[in-house]
Amino acid sequence: MLDLWKHYPQIAKQLNDVRSLMHQLLSSNNQAIQALLNDCAQQQGKMLRPGLFLLFAQLGQPDKRQTEKLTKIATSLEILHQATLIHDDIIDDSPLRHGTITIQAKYGKDTAVYAGDLLFTIFFELLIETMNGTPYLKINSDTMRHLLHGELNQMAARFQQQQPISNYLANIKGKTAALFRLACMEGAYFGGLNQPKMVALAAQIGENIGISFQIYDDILDYSSSTVTLKKPVLEDVAQGVYTLPLLLAYQQHPAEFDQLLAKKRQISKSEIQLVSQLVKKYHGVKQAKQLALNYTHQAIQQINQLPSGKAAEELQQLTKKLLKRTF
């Protein structure tokens, strides 16, 4: 999905600088550790968070002297994201991510724990270099806390098919949307669009894009295949993570689902397929798409309130594209 950025040549160029800086920061004198760190730096997916940050930064028309600082902040966002992915993959026992073998599968869970911790440290170092003395240090640590509470709350809600939709939404606000929110508000602030009203608007746009993005991710688990998605589908059900399409369909016909979900971790592959069919039959996917669309529309309306120009147009396009993806 790096292809996404080929239509935004300036952003694509800056994202190359982000990639170079990641490689530079992830270094060690020890050969064995260097191999691990190279793999951490190469586990790049969509680069959505640094890309959104850079798009928002363009709105403020920052001068060239700001470029290095903006690259560092964009990198901090991608490194925090990578750190959480490395730790997520330990928990999910995932073999693949974006079609690449995960750190935990290649090096073992033990190394992956420390590798993720090291990425948190580098994230922290980049913040100190670029934001020491500003309120953004606290905004970053609040985001990290929000993110982890989202993950922990999701874990505490496993195997609870009766949980309210509001619970699902609160959890994805933390585990996914908080980082999108941060990326957009930091872009506005550090790019020069730093009036409090504009920063707050950027934060809301980021949150709405993040929620919509996560709902789409959860939809793809029911509507896509392992080949297209480049990662195993329907793993969430076996692990008791019941996402929006299932929760919505469940409300229509609880009894039919309860039979299957009662098996919890012992649920078989064919039973998971039955669950997936029920989710589609009772319009779980369709209703989830509708909800995602609402968040995207909100984001688009809010983007219309930003200063007009090339950056705002590109942001419009990008947001619409995120709702059409199949991978």
Next chain:
Amino acid sequence: MLDLWKHYPQIAKQLNDVRSLMHQLLSSNNQAIQALLNDCAQQQGKMLRPGLFLLFAQLGQPDKRQTEKLTKIATSLEILHQATLIHDDIIDDSPLRHGTITIQAKYGKDTAVYAGDLLFTIFFELLIETMNGTPYLKINSDTMRHLLHGELNQMAARFQQQQPISNYLANIKGKTAALFRLACMEGAYFGGLNQPKMVALAAQIGENIGISFQIYDDILDYSSSTVTLKKPVLEDVAQGVYTLPLLLAYQQHPAEFDQLLAKKRQISKSEIQLVSQLVKKYHGVKQAKQLALNYTHQAIQQINQLPSGKAAEELQQLTKKLLKRTF
């Protein structure tokens, strides 16, 4: 080993405030998560790092208005320590620590990963509250990086009985001594003994105490029992972590060890007992004690260069006591 502080009533009182603050910071609206966080806050061992910090802070005779800030910094040190312990226990698969069931054993490795991450976040929050705009943010992130590189290097050196002693020392400087170093230098700086010479002296004292402390910890693995130590002994050998007593004894009679260690993870319990006997037979424990004693003597000589008074005397006593512990 909280008993350690009963002879230092003022420090003991301040450590109670540290404990209260930890409980206050580790909170969640979610009941299941609150139970986990309570256990994280209660996993308290020796409280050595915040205790040393507070002793060094007393040297500067800080006024009472500083008390709250000092308590927060002391707490940041204990929380960083706890975060690394929670992640260490995942890697070591440890059932017990200080006689208490570990977070990973009670809640599973997945929850323990996020619990450790959350503690890193709270550590970060405490630093931002107390040190924003000062060079100590960077000193803290450098320490965290040093600590993790020590852990990763130790992991990369597993099953290498021929590694030089300098490698072992470099790794424990990172994984253990870096945090003792930080505690002592922050104590000096934030307590008011902030001339660069004194802060550098405090850092050296902390490093020497930390190295000596870790060597003693590794000695106890060969000279103590599970009952006294309140955790399983000799686990390191099975996991390929060869510490100072083994490395020193190995240099005397490599062939005898190679036979046993060639089995790597497949080594049996009785073979581990044989390794332990060889370590003692070839004076590994005795020589390691001698090396630890050198570091303690250095620390004591350096403590003599601190401003004299009650705090410096207490520091002398404490440092000597750490070399006599059996648990």
